[in-house]
Amino acid sequence: MEPSLDDIALFVEVARRKNFSRAAEALDMPVSTLSRRISELERRLGVRLLNRSTRKIELTEAGGVYFERCQNVVAEARIAHEQLLEVAQQPKGRLRISMPVSFSLSFMPVIFRDFCEKYPDIECDIDLNTHEVDLLADAFDLVLRFGVQPDSGVISRRIADMAMGLYASSEYLASHGSPVLPAELPRHQCLRTHGNRRSSTWVLASGKQTEEVTVSGRLSINNMGMLQRLAVQGVGIAPLPIYCPIEADGGELLQRVLPDWQLRPMPLMALFPSRLMPAKVRVFIEFLQERLASLPAREHFVPRELAHGAGARLDGQRLHA
Known part of the structure; x- marks a missing residue:
């Protein structure tokens, strides 16, 4: 199954902040749910995107490449969605x-x-x-x-x-x-x-x-x-x-x-x-x-x-x- 844009957006948020707690706060979702979704994304892609430790997380080499390619895609999709909503509502x-x-x-x-x-x-x-x-x-x-x-x-x-x-x-x-x-x-x-x-x-x-x-x-x-x-x-x-x-x-x-x-x-x-x-x-x-x-x-x-x-x-x- 191909990764969903929603899961890619979650990864971009975590990669930007390099912190699951801050990303979860920004996304208004539990840290456990966010961590599970990222792990599922890695499983579907067949590659590790993040190196996790008790103190911090770092992007792997593959994760860095994926983040650079995906962050603009996610931002463009979010803006397109909001502009569409603007037409119909405030x-x-x-x-x-x-x-x-x-x-x-x-x-x-x-x-x-x-x-x-x-x-x-x-x-x-x-x-x-x-x-x-x-x-x-x-x-x-x-x-x-x-x-x-x-x-x-x-x-x-x-x-x-x-x-x-x-x-x-x-x-x-x-x-x-x-x-x-x-x-x-x-x-x-x-x-x-x-x-x-x-x-x-x-x-x-x-x-x-x-x-x-x-x-x-x-x-x-x-x-x-x-x-x-x-x-x-x-x-x-x-x-x-x-x-x-x-x-x-x-x-x-x-x-x-x-x-x-x-x-x-x-x-x-x-x-x-x-x-x-x-x-x-x-x-x-x-x-x-x-x-x-x-x-x-x-x-x-x-x-x-x-x-x-x-x-x-x-x-x-x-x-x-």
Whole structure:
């Protein structure tokens, strides 16, 4: 009996993740069932595809050849099936997304509510951890991250740019003074995303004028939400998105520092495991782009084509927003 495409698809999932438990989670099936199906596939083919051990699995030479040939076939078949379903009904299925915590809290509750209303057959499974994600091994359909990502072999798309400014509490400004020129920033406590040289170089623009300054401070952290809270506590001047900032103690808003100057927009990147994008992923990306572009001016996402300095980063680092 010839192997079925379903069994080949199971093998491709295991081969991609090199882990039966992760593959079973992605496929939503018991590990024992998956292992049995793979063993049956090997029996039908008459060749061993995987070398199993208690700690890990590895592809045999034959398994590697089979995986290279089959993965695109399986992806094409899956896309063809979803496109056929699209003609008859709305996109459906489980959509696994990883995204930054602070970004999710600031922007996503209403967006997710409206998305679920529009696409009731899509089940969203959202992960808010900030750990590094291996799209070839972890069970995510889509990963959202701020900052230009390193080339890791995955597919990426820049879907929006977040306009950035400088903010501080009135308590800090009362104690240390409010800078009126970018050149005064090195005399202040500046909160950075990392403590290295690249993170300590801020490029600000006002109209056609650009200033590059080297800043320093006692604290650095790669999380936008924590940068906000440190600024609220009067620790220093923080680079934050240009939307209505969180309130300081007593209901006072953080104050904009150098309001005529902006840092370069920070790109929001979408990462995918394959160029073949399932319908559920495509409609979510389109929905997210549309909603971010329609945010009020104070919640300042810049459409990609309007962003200044395309490809620029806040500080050359990735940021967990």
